[in-house]
Amino acid sequence: MLEINILRSEKDRVVAGLRKRNFNDDDLKNIDRILDLDDNRKKVLTNLEQLKAESNQKAKEIGALFKSGKTEEANTLRNLVAASKEQIKEQEEQVRAVMQELDTALLDLPNIPHPSVVAGKGEDDNEIVKDWSGELPAFEGFEALPHWDLADKFNLIDFKLGVKITGSGFPVFRGKGAQLERALINFFLAQASKAGYEEIVPPLMVNADTARATGQLPDKEGQMYYVEKDDLYLIPTAEVPVTNIYRDEIVSVDKLPIKLTGYTPCFRREAGSYGSDVKGLNRVHQFDKVEVVQIAHPDQSYAILDEMVSHVEALLIQLELPYRILRLCGGDLGFTSALTYDFEVYSAAQGKWLEVSSVSNFETFQSNRLKLRYREGNEKPQLTHTLNGSALALARIVAALLENNQDENGISIPTVLQPYTGFSRID
RNA sequence: GGAGGAAUGGCAGAGCUGGUUGAAUGCACCGGUCUUGAAAACCGGCGUACGUUUACGCGUACCGGGGGUUCGAAUCCCUCUUCCUCCGCCA
Numbered sequence A: 001m002l003e004i005n006i007l008r009s010e011k012d013r014v015v016a017g018l019r020k021r022n023f024n025d026d027d028l029k030n031i032d033r034i035l036d037l038d039d040n041r042k043k044v045l046t047n048l049e050q051l052k053a054e055s056n057q058k059a060k061e062i063g064a065l066f067k068s069g070k071t072e073e074a075n076t077l078r079n080l081v082a083a084s085k086e087q088i089k090e091q092e093e094q095v096r097a098v099m100q101e102l103d104t105a106l107l108d109l110p111n112i113p114h115p116s117v118v119a120g121k122g123e124d125d126n127e128i129v130k131d132w133s134g135e136l137p138a139f140e141g142f143e144a145l146p147h148w149d150l151a152d153k154f155n156l157i158d159f160k161l162g163v164k165i166t167g168s169g170f171p172v173f174r175g176k177g178a179q180l181e182r183a184l185i186n187f188f189l190a191q192a193s194k195a196g197y198e199e200i201v202p203p204l205m206v207n208a209d210t211a212r213a214t215g216q217l218p219d220k221e222g223q224m225y226y227v228e229k230d231d232l233y234l235i236p237t238a239e240v241p242v243t244n245i246y247r248d249e250i251v252s253v254d255k256l257p258i259k260l261t262g263y264t265p266c267f268r269r270e271a272g273s274y275g276s277d278v279k280g281l282n283r284v285h286q287f288d289k290v291e292v293v294q295i296a297h298p299d300q301s302y303a304i305l306d307e308m309v310s311h312v313e314a315l316l317i318q319l320e321l322p323y324r325i326l327r328l329c330g331g332d333l334g335f336t337s338a339l340t341y342d343f344e345v346y347s348a349a350q351g352k353w354l355e356v357s358s359v360s361n362f363e364t365f366q367s368n369r370l371k372l373r374y375r376e377g378n379e380k381p382q383l384t385h386t387l388n389g390s391a392l393a394l395a396r397i398v399a400a401l402l403e404n405n406q407d408e409n410g411i412s413i414p415t416v417l418q419p420y421t422g423f424s425r426i427d
Numbered sequence B: 001g002g003a004g005g006a007a008u009g010g011c012a013g014a015g016c017u018g019g020u021u022g023a024a025u026g027c028a029c030c031g032g033u034c035u036u037g038a039a040a041a042c043c044g045g046c047g048u049a050c051g052u053u054u055a056c057g058c059g060u061a062c063c064g065g066g067g068g069u070u071c072g073a074a075u076c077c078c079u080c081u082u083c084c085u086c087c088g089c090c091a
Helices: A004-009 A013-022 A025-067 A070-107 A147-153 A161-166 A176-194 A206-213 A239-246 A301-318 A366-370 A392-406 A415-421
Strands: A126-129 A198-200 A232-234 A250-252 A258-269 A287-296 A323-327 A338-348 A352-363 A373-375 A385-393
Touching: A004 A025, A013 A025, A013 A366, A025 A070, A025 A126, A025 A301, A025 A338, A147 A392, A176 A198, A176 A258, A176 A287, A176 A415, A206 A239, A206 A366, A239 A258, A239 A301, A239 A366, A239 A385, A250 A338, A258 A385, A287 A301, A287 A392, A301 A352, A301 A385, A338 A392, A338 A415, A352 A366, A366 A385, A385 A392, A385 A415
Parallel strands: A198 A258, A250 A373
Antiparallel strands: A126 A323, A258 A287, A287 A385, A323 A338, A338 A352, A352 A385
16 A cells, blocks of 8 residues: 555656556546545544544543532533534544545555556566576477376376366375475475575465455455455465564564565465466466565665565576566556566476566555554654565476476486485486 | 453553543663663653644544443443353364
């Protein structure tokens, strides 16, 4: 959620930013509407508070009169004050209405893109900031199989079984497939720990307050699985519960940056997506992911973003996967993000680049909702910046590993993973 | 799932027969005096948000969340949540 004072004091920047997100003139009117609502809020609030102040004052007088035994006078005054109650109630209702309208409008406004973000319609306009300069895997003398065929051939992943147990998009990993999955999780967590992140095992279900604070509600409501009976949401990413650890907290500035990591399964309804890119592991409803989260001082957050990008890059290098790094354009940038780098990995048999990581700086957008602040000395608390990134998302990494490392008779495991898998080859 | 008890500031812990209580006291924390330095002792400070003000300040709200009674509520009532104890069930 954007801070109103930014809307007010840096309106030009806000407008320019939202234009990158393809806001048209009509959409932009919302900004003026919000400012008007805020003006109105102040007006009615001042009014109400004045009424309350008067009423409080009188109440004190009545108390004093009763105490000194002047019952007659007290009762007279009491009747007088009772009359103003109606007025206060009316004003309160007005304030409530304005605040709610303001809140709703503010909740619908996405984050302002960083200056480096270019305008653009969608994913085709994303900038490749680092392309793959090496060779892409090539296969000679045999026909390379896509990962769903490899999974079948070597009994690693059973998609049909998942359909039977749950539905489409819930793959069953088994045997060496399951072990590879677990090995990757352990490898990623070990790397994150080595980089100084504290490991968290969070709840996989969250309440609405939590989902709202990181921005999934109301924006992504339809994309989350919702358990109505208990009013809980299945997490779409560990970002949600992990970042919310610090909701409503004021941390001392010397605690920053706070670095957290967590492995969780992620649940996504993926409503409305279909077509060839949902085949196999490319797009599933449940997948494993190791997430890294940082809570940072505003002055440091962009340096930290770079650090997180390097961390993810190092993982891909160690896994020997061809990758490229994209800076998302305004049209593809997530609702809550100011700047996002996406990592894509080449999955050779499909001949496709698959998104495996998204690393973002949210600046104060989340912390404003989280009420997550830091304090420097005796200064007034300030909003922190929050960042997170996938390090990494498993399903598509598995797809690429299987496809890229296949030969005629089997699949070899990258050296760095072998201590985690306990085997060097699938055949 | 049933019965009972509880939820107060960073922590501990009063208040809970309604009236200068944003809230005693202790600890923690910050500043000062003392000391060669430190500790101890002593003195002072020490919540957040919003509104208002050039500023000092002033006002409003907040004692788990929401609602109600009242001129006035941390204190009374309703409701929800969470925790503790006992019973039941259970990996």
